[in-house]
Amino acid sequence: MPQPVDLEITLAAMETRLAHIRHDLLSPLNAILGFAQVMKLDPAPKSVLQQDAIAQILKCGWQLLNMINTISINPAPTVGDPPVT
Numbered sequence: 460m461p462q463p464v465d466l467e468i469t470l471a472a473m474e475t476r477l478a479h480i481r482h483d484l485l486s487p488l489n490a491i492l493g494f495a496q497v498m499k500l501d502p503a504p505k506s507v508l509q510q511d512a513i514a515q516i517l518k519c520g521w522q523l524l525n526m527i528n529t530i531s532i533n534p535a536p537t538v539g540d541p542p543v544t
Contacts, residue, residue, distance in 0.1 A: 481531045488527070492520040 495516040498505075505513070 481527060484527050488520060488524060
């Protein structure tokens with residue numbers, strides 16, 4: 460059975476890794492969402508296909524952003540966590 464100090468070190472390392480993964484996902488995602496927003500606001504005429512593509516990029520991007528935020532706010536339970544009631 461792991462010692463309490465080992466468990467604390469492991470949990471801290473997992474939290475740090477999760478923060479790095481979150482950052483690695485958010486940086487390009489924010490660039491993609493920002494570029495799609497600029498494309499949407501551009502006054503140049505767009506075909507229906509272009510409008511649909513921009514809308515799809517934004518929809519999927521926001522969904523992915525929400526999933527990333529949900530995972531980082533509510534990480535998976537770990538050994539030793541009290542049961543959820």
